[in-house]
Amino acid sequence: MKNILRLVVAFAAALLLVQQGYAQGTVQGQAIDENGEALIGATILLVGSSRGTATDFDGNYVLENVPAGEQQLRASYTGYGDLTKTITVRDGETVTLDFQLGEDAEVLEEVVVIGYGSVRKEDATGVVAKIDDKNFNRGAIVSPEQLLTGKVAGVQIAPGDGSPGGGSAIRIRGGTSINASNEPLFVIDGMPIDNEGFAGGRNPLNFLNPSDIESFTVLKDASATAIYGSRGANGVIIITTKKGQSGSRPRVNYDGYYTVNEIRGEPAMLDADNFRDVVTFFAPSRLNSLGGNNTNWFDEMLRQAQGQNHSLSVSGGGQDFGYRISAGYQQLEGIIRGSETERASFSLNYNHRFFDDKLKINTNLRGARTRDVFDPGIGAAWDFDPTQPVLDPDNEAFGGFFSYGNSLAPRNPVSAAEQRIDEGQSFRTIGNMEIEYSLGDLIDGLSVKTNLGFDVNQGDRNTFEPTTYTNTQVANFNGLVKIENYTRTNYLFDAYLNYDKSLNDRNNLKLTLGYSYQDFYEQYPLFEGQNLSTDQFGINGPAQAEDVFPANSVFENRLISFWGRAIYNFDERYVLTATLRRDGSTRFGPESRWGLFPSAAVAWRVLQEDWAGSLNNIFSDLKLRVSYGITGNQEIGDYRYLPQYAFSDQRARYQIGTDADGNPIFINTARPNAYDPGLQWEETASLNVGLEFGFANGRINGALEYYTQNTNQLLFEVNVPAGTNLSDRVLTNIGELQNQGVELTLNANLLKTSDMSWDLTGNIAYNRNEVLGLSNIAGDAGILRGGIAGGVGNNVQILRVGHAVDAFYVYEHILNDDGTPVSDEDDLMMYVDQNGDGQINELDRRIFQNPAPDILYGLTSNFQFKGFDLAMTIRGAVGNYVYNNNASNRGYYQRVQGVNIGNDQFFLNNVHESVLETQFVAPQYFSDYYVEDASFMRLDNVTLGYTLLPKRGISSLRFYVTGQNLLVFTKYSGLDPEVGVGGIDNAPFPRPMGFIFGASLGL
The missing domain is CATH 2.60.40.10 (Immunoglobulins)
Structure with missing residues (x-):
C-alpha cells in the first residue's frame, strides 16, 4: 500500500512538472x-x-x-x-x-572571395566582381553560367545553341588564345574543376544545381588571377555554394516551376508552293521528281517543349556548427523532337568549429546524375524537299518513313528523330574538406589550412541506328551501334599558411604561402559496330554486329604548384598586393615544364587622405587601382610534346588478304602523330588601371577599368613542309595576340522606402583584339580558318598580323542601285577587282569585319512594392558580325537540279529565300553579302512575383512567372544573332522563347 502511495505521489509530481513545462x-x-x-x-x-x-x-x-x-x-x-x-x-x-x-x-564591410582566401572589398587591388543570388537571372536555368549572363562587364556568355542544357562559350575580356582553350577556370568551394566537354552530356557544368549557388566571384585581371598561375589567363570564376549558419533555426525551402518553350520565328526556306515555282522556272526537267505534299519540315521537327524543376533544402545549425542538405530534380524537353535533358542532384555542407574556434572544418559533397537525349540535328529539315511526305507506310525497309534510299541524299529528319537513339548519361561527384587550425598560441595571426578534394565523373553515350534508318543500299553501312564510355577523375591537395596581423594602428599584413598538387586522369573506352543483324540496342549491341571496333584512350597529367601572396595595408589608405606562383605541368616537356607567374598591384583609397575633406562632399568612395602580372594557359590537350601513335578506325584500315571464304581481312593501322618537343606555355601579360567610385552616400557606385592583355607564344596548329614532321600539321608556338578594352559598371539604389525599392545595375564594355605577330611558318599571308558548309575545304576567316582574330576574308560584292548584289546570271563582274589586274582570284579577297563584338552591355532592374517584385534583364552587343552560312550554302538555284539516284529520279534540295533577292545561280561562298551585322539587344528575362505575408509556420511563400528570351532587336536576317563566338551560322539548334510558372516556400 505504501509503494502504491509513493507511485501516486510521483505520478502527480511528474504531471505537475509536465503541466508547468x-x-x-x-x-x-x-x-x-x-x-x-x-x-x-x-x-x-x-x-x-x-x-x-x-x-x-x-x-x-x-x-x-x-x-x-x-x-x-x-x-x-x-x-x-x-x-x-x-x-x-x-x-x-x-x-x-x-x-x-x-x-x-x-557586416557592412563586404568580403569578396579571392584565390585561396578572401579580403574586404575595400582592400581588393584586383578586378573582382561579385554577383549573389539576389541578382541572378531567373528562368529555366540548367547550367550555372546562365545565371551570370549580362551581369558582369566584359564577360561574354555566348550560348552555343538552344538545346536543353546546351553549353556556352565564356569569354572574359575577349579570347587570349587561338588554339588553346579560352574558357575561364571554375573553382567550386575551393575545388578547381575540369570543365572540358565530354561525350555523355552537353555541358560539363550541368551537374551543379543552380539553386545551390550563393554567389559568383569573377576574377579578371592578373592581380586577381595570378594566384592560379598556369590556368589564370582566361580569368577565374569562383562559385560559392549555400551553407548552413551556426546558431540558426532549421529552415526548409522549396522551389519548383513548370516551363513551356517554343520557337520564335522560322528558318527562311521556301515552302512547297514556292519551291514548285522555282523548280518550274529553273529546272523544269525535274518536275517528275517532285512529290504531291505540302510538308513544313520545321513544323514536323519542332514542338512545344515542357519541363519541370524541383529543389528542396534543409539548413540550420547549433552553437558551433551549421549544415545544409539539398536535393533537386530537373527535366526539360528541347523544342526539337528527340532532345531532352534530365538531372537529379544532391548536396551536403557541414561546417563545425572546435576548441573556441581554433579548429574549423568545412565539408562539401555534391553529386548529380545527368541524362541527355541528343537530337539528330535540324540541318536535314533545311534541305529536305517540302513536296515529299513524312510517312510512306508501304516502305517497310525504312520503317514506314519516306526515304530516298541513297547515301548522297539527306535523310528524312523525322525518321531520324523517331528511329535514331542517342543518349548520354553522366554521374559526377565532387567534394572537398577544408581544415583550418589557428596557430595563434605559437604566433599571433598565424593559421594553417588544408584542402582535400576530388572530382569523379563517369558515364557513357550510346548511339543506335537501326537498319530501317541507315539502309542506304550501300554495303558495309547498314546498322550502327556505338558505345562511348568515359572515366575522368581529378584529385586535389592544397596546404597553405595564412598570417593576418595588425602590426600597429596603421599597418596590417596578410601573408599566404602554399603548395598544391592536382592529378587528372581520363579514360575513354569505345566500341563501334556496323551491319547489325538485329535492331536490339544495349550493352550487347557490338557483339551482334558483323564488325566491331574497340578502342581505348588514356590520358593523365599532373599540376604541381608553389605560391605566395602578400597584402600590405598602410593606414587604410594604401594597399599593396604581390603574388608569385610557380607551376609545373606534365603537359609540357622537361625543358618547358615549369612556369613562373608573378603579379603586383597597388590601391589608393583617396578619401582617407587628410586633404580629401572637400571630396567627401561629393564622393562616398574613391579608390584608384593599378595592377600588372603574367598568367598562363596550359589547356592544350595531353602529350602534344611527345611522339605518339594513334590507331585508325574502320574508315581507314589496311587489307592483308582474304579468309577461307574469300572475304577480305582488314586490320587497323597505327600512325605516328606530329609533335613539337619544344612546346611552351602561352603567357599573357596584363595591365589594368581601375577607378572605383561612389556617390550619394553609397546609393550610386561603380567602377571604370582600362586594360591591355598581350599573349605571347600563341599555340596554334599550323601546316609544316612535307618531311619535316610526322604529319603536315603540328601544334606549336607561333605568335602574339593583344586585347585592349574599357569597362564601366554602375549600381544605383534609385528608390528605398519601407514599402518600395528600385535597384538598377548596368555595365558596358569595349574590347578589341589584334594579332600582333605570327611565325615564319604562317607567313605574311596569314592562316585561313573558319571552315563552312558547302564545297570542300572552304574557309571564310583568316589570322593575319594587324587584324582581329578570325576576321572574315571575303570578296567585296558589287551592288546594284537598289542595294541588291550583282548576280552571276547578269554576266557581269560580281566582285571588286581589288588589285586592278583585270581578274578576280584569291588576291582580291579582303578582310571585312570580325565576329567579336566591339561593345557588350547589360542592364538589370529590380523593383519591389510591398509584396510584389519585378525583375528584368536586358543585354546586347554592338559590332559583332556573323557569316550566314545557312544562306550561302542554300541560297542558289542550282540546288533544285538535285542529284540523280537512278531511274531518271532525282532528290531535290530546298532553297533559301535569299535566292529570290540575289538571283544567284551558283553558290557564292566568298561574297561579303553573307557577312551580316549581328548587333542585337535582347530582353533576356522578365520575372513578376508576389510574396505573401508570413503566416504561422510559414516564413515565406512566393509565386512568380518568368518570360525568357522574349524579344530580340537586330538587323541580322537569320534565326538568332548569337551563334556562339565563332561567328558562322550553320543550322544551329534554335533558341526557344519560354514561360515559367513557379512557387517558392520557406518554413
Missing part, C-alpha cells in the same frame, strides 16, 4: 532600424531552441507557444548587428517585445 505564452512586437523604418523579413529566434519566425512587411512578428518563464529572444537582419533581449512569459498571456537594430560595421 507546457505552460506557454505569446510574444509579439516589431523590428525597426535606427531611423524607425520597419525591417521586413528580420528573423526572431527563441534562444536555445530551433523555433522562430520572421517579420512581415510592417516589421511586425508574432511568436506563439513560447514556454512560460524567463526567455531570451534574438533578432537578426542582414547588414545589422544581432540583438538579444530577455523577457518573462506567463502562461496564456501575450507580451510585447520590440527590437531596434543598428547597422553592424563588420
